[in-house]
Amino acid sequence: MSSRRAFLQKMAASALVVPAVSMMKAAAYPQAVNSVYDGPMLRVAIMGLGSYGSRVAEALLSCRAAKLVGVISGTPSKVKEWQAKYNIPEKNCYNYENFDRIKDNQDIDAVYVITPNALHKDQSIRVAKAGKHVICEKPMAVNAVEAQQMVDACKKANVKLLIGYRMHFEPKTLEIVRMRNAGDFGKILFFQGLSGFKIGDPGEWRLNKQLAGGGAMMDIGIYSINGARYMVGEDPVWVTAQEVKTDPIKFKEGVDETITFQLGFANGALASCLSTYAMNNLDRFFLNGEKGFAELLPATGYGPIKGHTHLGELTQPHVTHQTLQMDEMSAIILKGKKPLVPVDGEEGVKDMKIVDAIFEAVKTGKKVDLKL
């Protein structure tokens, strides 16, 4: 298991949780058991059969409104393995050369792109041109220009583009959003996001600028960027950032190791965040308002998420994030559902604009104004 996977699985046993809680088995998805689903079914092909792709495939088994029906991979042996495991017909299997033919496949509605970051743009645009809805893992691209091209391509092709923001469907997270919208925290004043882990294998693609487009910020820091937006409930208007690199061999030019960044909001709220590949298990969100606060710890790991507010512990049950995400994305794509926290391409573009601005702020040492 890669150090990253090991980390994400262990996030619940965060360094900040004492005593450490062990990884709990996900609770059954209540709706699936308690009611018969007779709505439309989102038929999904997964592009990229790596560790996260496998996780999504497993989660899809518990979905009631989405199912895995196809694969796109460059590794024939993996395709065979998945075919057997998930009962995928040969006609729904593609590789990176021929997947444009998915256009003619009436049994696939959407493709979930789960490949290295730098490949997302071209692959997503090809999927869109093939007339299939696109679900793209975060970060949606390596910069905002690419991200916007994806949005434009999907619009032109008249397909939906959704980003794999699984936290946007997580029950405790949504309870905080609900409370904030209801005014329970009063005016929001401060958000703090700590997002990081210690990356292991120096050879993995996440440390390769060509494939990852950056380092920790693209992979884990983006949780704090995105979290700042959905926790505060507004888009920031400026950003400042500071970088530290202690290991320039492991973290080459263009691959960030540790960055602190600050976001300013129009109403005066501030966010102070950490993104790092050099520290053990940091995964905490803290939101402070005039009348109350909320804390999530761990905040973005695969769960269970734990959290409390000034009113007490959050008790919403854990549901496997990817199961929830895919069922909700089915409703968004097939039934036009509007989620409480959006996951569309435009949201992803905003995050990429912030990423770009953070890198610019690091480079120039200056505050960068944001226009989101």
Next chain:
Amino acid sequence: MSSRRAFLQKMAASALVVPAVSMMKAAAYPQAVNSVYDGPMLRVAIMGLGSYGSRVAEALLSCRAAKLVGVISGTPSKVKEWQAKYNIPEKNCYNYENFDRIKDNQDIDAVYVITPNALHKDQSIRVAKAGKHVICEKPMAVNAVEAQQMVDACKKANVKLLIGYRMHFEPKTLEIVRMRNAGDFGKILFFQGLSGFKIGDPGEWRLNKQLAGGGAMMDIGIYSINGARYMVGEDPVWVTAQEVKTDPIKFKEGVDETITFQLGFANGALASCLSTYAMNNLDRFFLNGEKGFAELLPATGYGPIKGHTHLGELTQPHVTHQTLQMDEMSAIILKGKKPLVPVDGEEGVKDMKIVDAIFEAVKTGKKVDLKL
């Protein structure tokens, strides 16, 4: 009770502690009960009989190596009250005009200056010139130039200058310092300090630039500055800072409301801190190292301080901070004791240099190099 006092007293019931713990009565000072003290006694006069001065006076009642013997005040009625309460002879009472005469008083060893920040420098220098040791409340001055003048004056007068850094004697804090020095956290990577409260009375001296020298940073933000240094165990080499002011009526020119600041350390460690007068009860320190972590919450209130590390809860007993501080300062002044975390004027100068640099960084928007 001022909102500030109310806050500091309630810090233990911090917004971040759930369920809130009520203010516990301080445990008896163990050494005082368990052994007879036959060492030297530091005879202290307090200058400035405000709320914090009163707190120190009360704490001195439990000291074994220090005692209150005199007062300096501009308010005769307060002097009378204190004389009665603490059995202070008339000959040990001074006002701001005549306190230079303390030079001739053989019954006073040291003066604890607990007046508005902007008065510290001249008052401390006058005390030094009168040949008495100076204990000066934090911030020791309103900038590093003044602070250095105080150090120089005390050196010239051959008296000690100590800053009222009560956390430098707090048992749980010191346990973390001890663990860090023993390598229990491994290489230190990150410190986070959140220091703030919502200030009430807009008329109080802490919001008056002429008396306070600034706003939240001077009063409460300095805990995170100082904390970053004693938790990381090094002096920072650069600082960046961002200011937000939502209420320019309450927080006038030169009086900071909310500032986020970041400190960089030579070994690559980072500190990310918040100083604010606009948010409820923020008082948390978090230290993250390669091998472990420590958290204090509340971290700097009057106690009890609560904390834990990767190894478990910190169980060192609470002792009234000011009692401990004054007994230890007695040992430093009269017996030449070297404390684990220094409290001398030079330490205060370092903090003031960081304060100056933070204000400069806010003004210029640029990273400011520190030479401490």
